[in-house]
Amino acid sequence: MLTKIISIYDAEDFPIEVELTAEGHVANDGIGSYEYWGCKGYDSGTDYFEIEEITYEKKEYSEEQQKIIDQYLIDNSEEISEIFNNEWNNQEPYYGYDD
Secondary structure, eight states: OEEEEEEEEOTTSOEEEEEEEEEEEEEEOOOEEEEETTEEEEEOOOEEEEEEEEEOOGGGSOHHHHHHHHHHHHHTHHHHHHHHHHHHHTSOOOOSOOO
16 A cells, blocks of 8 residues: 655635545566577566556545546556555565564
8 A cells, every 4th residue: 555645726726735546466577487499588677666546635625636646547557656666665675673
């Protein structure tokens, strides 16, 4: 789970601060072992965060603001995906134990 606060502007150019929460998992675009014209290789690929769902606390916003936020999420899905991927890439690695 990742969270990020973003500003969305309404029709009158007033900012709406929204804390988005992205649920997802780590995926990899590599194909693994391969053979091409007799040459063997291995494509380890790149890890990335694949978003399954983006949510926010709807009760904190008016019905009109919710419409603006929801439309923004639809219209800017690629940009939001990139924001969360950058957030995921900038995290400290977790090695399975806490201090």
